[in-house]
Amino acid sequence: MVDRAFLYRAPTTVADADAIADWLEDRVEASVAVRDRFLDVHRDEELAERFAEARVTSPYDRATGNTMVGTVRYEERALEHPEREGGVLYDGRRVQRGLNGALPPEERGLETLHVAVLDRAIGTWGDHDGRWHKRVSVLGQPALVSVPGLYEAPAKPEEYYREKQRHSLLSGDTPPREVLENRVEGEFLVENDPRTTDALKGYALQAYDFLETGEPFCDREGCRLFDAHYHGDLIAAQLREPEFCSEHARRYDRA
Template structure:
């Protein structure tokens, strides 16, 4: 039984941890508290920097990860102290989860769930197709919620990729992201989207639900506990009515 949920801020992102916590308090029978950025407050920052370097995905089709050369570790150290300098890297979400679990403050049992909002892109390996997949959430202890993953992990509408391909054929270059986002019709989330906070609420609740029930996400595409694999599905599940399927409305509605 989850008695306490600690949510950690990601100050370099538009995600409002306090607003998410207020929403969560109305839906779970647990104390919900908010702390500052976990990646900026853990003990053993040098060891964490090396762990992050080792968790880097270096090839989307290679299960192996990591580059712990001195320069890479130094980059991770700088990114821990100045997160606005981080970006462009995908990390093995399970490896990051394992590294952070050993450094969690306070109680580490499942009665106290830690949910860091992180400013890193996380992925998990797919045994079914032999490649890495970006994720919004990596559930467990701690449950990691990737803010950039909200924009990058779920696939965008087909028109987005069609326009991207057409532009590349005409110019030989990939079009700037801003051009595609302006030209393509369809509802999808973009970097620094003002809907970020609302869209993340369901993922944070799903983290709590997973620890309580052992079930990862919901199969109903209209439920906020659904893990949509396409951007229109994220908008449908997180930003459109109804808020929950019947089963989860009874539990959280």
């Protein structure tokens, strides 16, 4: 049984870890505390090389890793200056194993949950189609929650991608959020979206529920524990009422 949980800040993002922790503590039977960035609190000498080993080098190649000196140096700089990191996809499972190894031994047990909110893009390999897929979260110990993944992993409306490509061809840059929202039908989250914190609350609860029950997700659309693969489903699950299906409402609805 989980009796304590630590949520880690991602200071280069708009995610408010304190607000997420307050929401989570109101719904679970564990104490919840907030710590600074996981990659600062639990950094060791091997962390930069672990990230280098976890780099996805091709969307269609399961093998990962580039531990050449220049790549490791890049990862060292990214640890020191996270605002400069970007554009790299990492194997979420491999990152998770590396971060687990950085935890102090007395905090690795399943009675202690660690939720590392990250400013890195993470993915998992799809055996069904032979390619990498970006993910919002990777459940386990520690649980990884990717803020870039919240924006990039779930599929947006097709018109979004057409409009983004059209704007890029004409101007050479990415269109502002307001432009996409005005021109594209359907709801979706984009970088630095003000709804980020509210959307991530359910992913923190998914991490808790997984350690507590062993069940990865809820299969009912609209529940905070639903694993959404489309932005419309994500918004319905994380930003609309009711928060939970009837089963998970009995467990987590404290209203």
